[in-house]
Every structure is written in structure tokens, then in C-alpha cells.
Amino acid sequence: MSAVVTARGVAKDFPSGDGTIRVLHGIDLSVRSGEMLLLVGPSGCGKTTLISILAGILSATEGAIEVLGQDVRHLKPPAAARFRRETVGFIFQQYNLLPSLTAAENAAIPLVIRGERLDRAARKARVVLDGLGMGAHADKLPKHLSGGQMQRVAIARALVHDPPFIVCDEPTAALDAASGHEAMRQLRESAVRPGRAVVVVTHDPRVYGFADRIARMEDGRIVELAEDAAAIRRMTEH
Amino acid sequence: MIRIALRMLTGDTAKYVGLVCGVAFAVMLMAQQASIFVGLMLRTAAQVIDVVDADLWVMDPRVIYVEEIEPLPESALWRVRGVAGVDWATPFFKGLTVARAPDGRLQQVFVLGVDDASLAGGPPVMLQGSVEDLRRPGAIVIDRVGALFIWPGEEPAPGKVLEMADRRATVVGIAEASAPFTTFPVIYTRYAEALRFAPPPRKPLSYILVRAQAGEDIDALAERISAETGLLALRWQDFAWRTIRYYLTRTGIPINFGITVALGFIVGAAVVGQTFMIFVLENLRQFGALKAMGVSNGTLLRMVLAQAGAVAAIGYGLGIGLAAVFFEVTGRFNVDLRGFFLPWWVAAIVAFAVVLIILVASVFSIRKALTLDPAVVFK
Incomplete structure (x- = not known):
């Protein structure tokens, strides 16, 4: 399988007092087409920084990042915004749905950002919501949805513009075990397909079973890569 | 978005x-x-704004706003009439007096005396009656709201009488006038009657209203009047602004x-x-x-x-x-x-x-x- 995302020697420094602090140390990682890769590790190990860099939100201090052959590291802010708009789907831990928009309108936002009219985009988003079993809730405001339902709207929002790269930040952190499991199942079923890479940041070992591969991070480094079912099982049990 | x-x-x-x-x-x-x-x-400039038929107001150069009248000698009127380019010049009296209604109610009023012959400077809008009725002895035209102040609860109408300076005045018309700063009723009458209703000091003439001859440059005429008579001649807009400026600079x-x-x-x-x-x-x-x-x-x-x-x-x-x-x-x-x-x-x-x-x-x-x-x- 070809790599959708490739990171080589990625390092990231943040300012700290008079100097800087390095939070990522020479990360080498590729995410292949049609796979779901989980980034796991303790809080503060650099998982979120790494997906922010892969998604073009933060720029790396060192190293090279390519998404579908495009150099992401050296993008200027407008080009980075265009890259995210066209290439990346996002699922946030807190969902970040706009409270005044319906589920369908929320799911339609990436299409609106790309220039479609809100009503037309919402019609397309309904189809995606239907696929996630949310058709009956398409006209509801977020305040009338449960956590699991809001996460499914967030998944629909990440899928609606059919991006080749999806990043998820702790998608089950705000959900109970059953809802979290269901959200991961739907993410796996709907998002993972040839031509697309999905990276999920989590420290919930109950969802490790949904991964094709798992990269475990500690102190800004990838310290372990589970690449087959047996290795994933071992990591889950550990 | x-x-x-x-x-x-x-x-x-x-x-x-x-x-x-x-x-x-x-x-x-x-x-x-x-x-x-x-x-x-x-x-503050209501009575200047309401005079619609004159091009220029002529006054003593010391006048700084419309209420601060420095009376002119009647000879000033003839000097102004003698300036080239003046079509007509008429006397205009402005005074304050107390009106007494038949029921004894007292009310301070503005008395505006307009030219006896031409009635130039008369009320801008007549609601009842005619300006021409001012030619009758003791005739006055009162502004609508002023009438309500003097005869509260009564519909303003001609025929009512009041006293000013112990002289009987008969309302012959009701006019619409701009509200004065002090909201006193405004009474229009002929110049000669005004001098009886609001006895003036030694010199009676408050202002001279001037109409320029057709095609005359009004600013040039104003300068000519000032040069030849030593009086101040102002367009009504300039006089209104002069009055407003006084209130802007001298009041809080x-x-x-x-x-x-x-x-x-x-x-x-x-x-x-x-x-x-x-x-x-x-x-x-x-x-x-x-x-x-x-x-x-x-x-x-x-x-x-x-x-x-x-x-x-x-x-x-x-x-x-x-x-x-x-x-x-x-x-x-x-x-x-x-x-x-x-x-x-x-x-x-x-x-x-x-x-x-x-x-x-x-x-x-x-x-x-x-x-x-x-x-x-x-x-």
C-alpha cells in the first residue's frame, strides 16, 4: 500500500522562557492508504503536536512532511489553509460543532468553506449523516443531541468533502465506553477506504482493536510500532 | 461563510x-x-428664519444676536432706501410685552411689527384669516401654539381679544410660526400698532428688512449698505447663524x-x-x-x-x-x-x-x- 502521509526526522521546538523546548525528536512515520493508524501514549508525549504538524496546522522545526507527495512543512499560512481545506478532515475531542447550526449544516461546513452554498452543502451532508444512522437527527441543533450523536456529526463533517487524510483527536474521550466503541466502529467503517489515511490520537486502550497499526509515543519519540494483529493485541493487554 | x-x-x-x-x-x-x-x-433664530420675503436684515453693527436689539433711528430707514440696488426697505419692530387675556391670565409675548403699507415680514403661514386683515385697527395675528397658551383648552380662532399695554387687540388670524427659544407666543401686527402694544425706548426701529432689486448681487448690496450707512446688513442665513453662534459660545x-x-x-x-x-x-x-x-x-x-x-x-x-x-x-x-x-x-x-x-x-x-x-x- 502506498503512503498517504510521510514524516521523516520531524522535530518541533516551542519557546520556553528565554530558550526553546523540544517536544518532538526526529519522528519517522508513514501512514498508508486505506489504513487507520492510532497514535497512543501518555499525556504530554507529543501526540497532538504530531497530528497538528501532519495536518498542516503547526509547522515542524526540522524534518520533512509530505501528504500525497505535497511538501506540507514549508507551506505559508494561506497555502496551509488551502491544504487543510482540500486535503484534511478533522474530528475534534470536543466535537466543536457550531451550536446555532443543525447537525446537517454542521456536517456541511467543509463544503461551505470550499465555496458551496450552505443549503446545497447541507443536502449533501444529509446523505453522509444517513450513512452514519443520523438521518433522523439531521435537523436537530447540537444541544438536542447526545455525546455519541454529536461525535457522529463530527465524523460526518470530516467525511463530507471526501478528504484523503483524516485526523481524529481523542474521539472517544468525552464518551462512555459503549458510545466510544460505537463511534470508533462507525469511524472505521465509514472513513477507512483505499486512497485515504486515518490517524487517530487516543489513550483509550479499549479502541486499540480498531487499528491497523499503532504507534506508541513517549517523550516526543515513537518508541514502539505495532504492525500486526498480534502486536496490537500485546499492546492492548500491556 | x-x-x-x-x-x-x-x-x-x-x-x-x-x-x-x-x-x-x-x-x-x-x-x-x-x-x-x-x-x-x-x-433661537426662529423669528429670523420665519421672515421669508426679505433678502437682508439691516441692524446696528453692535447687534450680536436677534434678541439683543440696539434700536435704530427712523432716519436709518431712509438712508437704506437711498442705497442703489435696494428694491424696498421696511421697518421691522421686535419687542416683548405682557398680554392680558379677558380672564385675567397674563402671558409674556413677542410682538413683531411689520410694515404698515406692505406688511412685509408678516407671518410665514396663515392657518386662519388673512394677513391683509392686519390693516384693521388693533388687529393682531397670533401663532397657533401661542393662542393655546393664552386661551388653554380653546380652539385657536379669530375674534378673540386681549390687552397689551392697556390697549385692546383683536385676533384677526392664526398663523403657524416657528417656536421661539423661550416658547412665548408670537404676535404679528402692523409697525404702528406694535409701537402701541409694546412701547419702545426712545428709538423704535429694531431692524430694517431689505429686498434687493432683481438681478442684484445680494452680498455686494449688503456691503454697499454697510459702507454707505454704517449699519450692518446680513443675509437672513448669516443673521440666523450669528444668533445661533451666540448661544453656542455664550451658553452652556x-x-x-x-x-x-x-x-x-x-x-x-x-x-x-x-x-x-x-x-x-x-x-x-x-x-x-x-x-x-x-x-x-x-x-x-x-x-x-x-x-x-x-x-x-x-x-x-x-x-x-x-x-x-x-x-x-x-x-x-x-x-x-x-x-x-x-x-x-x-x-x-x-x-x-x-x-x-x-x-x-x-x-x-x-x-x-x-x-x-x-x-x-x-x-
């Missing part, structure tokens, strides 16, 4: 209403107070109204600025999510400006509407407040002030949104 921005704005009903009401309140306060100030200033009125208008601006800016800032801050995470999903800074700027613009437009519409309703209602039901109105240019200046308020209110919010790190959504 603009539609989404507006939905974000209206989604939080309490803040949206608060923002719109803040702007509406500021607009109403500024428009209403500024308009009343303009109305009051126009009232502009400071008082200025403070209220400034307060409207400051309170409006503070309330709207703070509420809008809180609104944007509370939506920062949403803006961050949009930015992460690829919304450019330019689009974000347009979204915040659209929200601010919508608040400004709706708040302005409401506020200016309320101010207009205030003047419409008070003008109709309260004679003391007649003549106050909302000038279009006050509405335009207030619109400019609202744009300033909204820009001040938006600038910090916009800065916050534009410098927002999209990575905030992962924190």
Missing part, C-alpha cells in the same frame, strides 16, 4: 439582543439629543448636549464593544475549529465584520426609528416640543458614529480571531 457567521451571531439570542439593544440605545440617545440640540438652536447648552451625545457614544461603544468581545471570545474555539478546517484569515475577518455590520445595521435601524417615533409623537401631542425633528444629516452623522462604535468594538475581537492559533482546537 457569511451566512454561517450570521447564524453564529443570532444563535446566542441573549447576546444578540444585548448587542442590538446596545447599539439601538446609543443611536437613539445620540440622535435624539443631537436633534433636540439642533432644534433648540434653530429656535452645547456643552450639556455635547456631554449627553458623547455619553451615548462612549456608553454605546463600551457596551457594544464589551459584549461583542465576549461574544467573539466565547466563539473563539469555534473560530479555531473553522480555521483548522481551512478557513482563511480573510474569510474570518469578513465573518467577524459581517456579524458586526449586522449588529450595527439592525441596531441603527431600531435606534433611529425610535428617535423618529419620539419626535413624531411628541411633536403631535406636546406643543412645547413642536418643531423638533430628526434632521437627515443628524441621522447620517449618527450612522457614521455607529460605524466608529462597531469598528472600535470589532478591532480587538478581530485581532483575537486573526491571531488565533488553530491548534487551540486540539488543546
